[in-house]
Amino acid sequence: MKKLHDRYFKQAKREGHLARSYYKLEELDRRNNLFRKNDRVLDLGACPGSWLEYILETVGEGGVACAVDLNPIDPRFKGRVTFRKTDIRELAPDEFREVTDFFDAVVSDMAPSTSGIKSIDQARSQELCETAFAYAEKVLKPGGNFVCKVLEGPDFQYFRQQLKPRFREIKTQKPDASRDESMETYLIGLGFSLPPKVEKELPPKVVEARKKARRKRDRRK
Numbered sequence: 001m002k003k004l005h006d007r008y009f010k011q012a013k014r015e016g017h018l019a020r021s022y023y024k025l026e027e028l029d030r031r032n033n034l035f036r037k038n039d040r041v042l043d044l045g046a047c048p049g050s051w052l053e054y055i056l057e058t059v060g061e062g063g064v065a066c067a068v069d070l071n072p073i074d075p076r077f078k079g080r081v082t083f084r085k086t087d088i089r090e091l092a093p094d095e096f097r098e099v100t101d102f103f104d105a106v107v108s109d110m111a112p113s114t115s116g117i118k119s120i121d122q123a124r125s126q127e128l129c130e131t132a133f134a135y136a137e138k139v140l141k142p143g144g145n146f147v148c149k150v151l152e153g154p155d156f157q158y159f160r161q162q163l164k165p166r167f168r169e170i171k172t173q174k175p176d177a178s179r180d181e182s183m184e185t186y187l188i189g190l191g192f193s194l195p196p197k198v199e200k201e202l203p204p205k206v207v208e209a210r211k212k213a214r215r216k217r218d219r220r221k
C-alpha cells in the first residue's frame with residue numbers, strides 16, 4: 001500500500017510541486033468546492049508551500065493568499081503571498097488588515113513536532129486545531145470555508161460537535177494522497193456563520209462589512 005501512495009511523491013517531483021501535500025488539498029477542493037476564483041485564503045502551517053501553490057493556481061491573479069508558519073516558506077512566493085513567520089498563537093486578529101479584513105477560506109495543515117507518543121501528539125494536534133479555529137472565527141467571512149488537519153484523538157468528536165453549529169455542513173475526510181499509516185485526517189467546515197449573539201457584540205464597522213460580504217455572496221449564488 002505504501003508503494004501505491006509513493007506515487008504522489010513521484011508525481012509531485014515530476015510536476016514540479018514542493019510536496020505531495022499539494023494533492024491532498026487538490027482532492028479536498030475537488031470534493032468540497034473550497035475555493036473560487038478571486039477568493040482570499042489564509043493558509044496556516046504553510047511551509048514549504050505546496051498548499052500555497054494550489055491556492056494561488058485556484059484563486060488566480062485576482063485572489064489573495066496569506067500564510068503563517070514557524071518556518072519560512074519557499075522564496076518562489078515572494079511578492080505573491082503575505083507571509084508571517086510566527087507561531088499561530090502570536091497572531092493578531094488584524095494581522096493581515098493591509099491586504100484584507102476577512103477571508104473566504106482558512107485552511108490549516110499545521111502539525112506539531114512529533115514525540116512518537118500517540119496520546120501526546122494527538123493532544124498537541126488538537127490544541128493546534130482549536131487555535132486554528134479560534135483564529136478562523138475572527139477572520140472568516142459568512143459563508144466561508146474551514147479545513148484543518150487533525151490527528152484523531154479522544155477530544156476529536158467533542159471538537160467536531162463544537163464546530164457543527166458554526167457551519168452549514170461538517171465533514172471528515174482522508175485524502176488519497178495521505179499515507180495510510182498516517183493518523184491524519186481533515187475536518188472540513190463549509191458555510192461558516194457567526195451566532196447572532198456574537199455578531200451583535202462586534203463593532204458596527206465589522207457588522208457592516210459582514211453584511212456586505214453576505215449580500216455579495218447571495219448575489220453570487
Ligand SMILES: C[S@@+](CC[C@H](N)C(=O)[O-])C[C@H]1O[C@@H](n2cnc3c(N)ncnc32)[C@H](O)[C@@H]1O
Pocket residue numbers: 018019021022044045046047048049050051052068069070071086087088089109110111112113128
Ligand atoms: C505538514 S507541514 C505543512 C505543509 C504545507 N501545507 C505544504 O503543503 O507545504 C506542517 C507545518 O505546520 C507548522 N506549524 C506547526 N505548529 C505551528 C504553530 N504553532 N504555528 C505556526 N505553524 C506551525 C510547521 O512549522 C510545519 O511547517
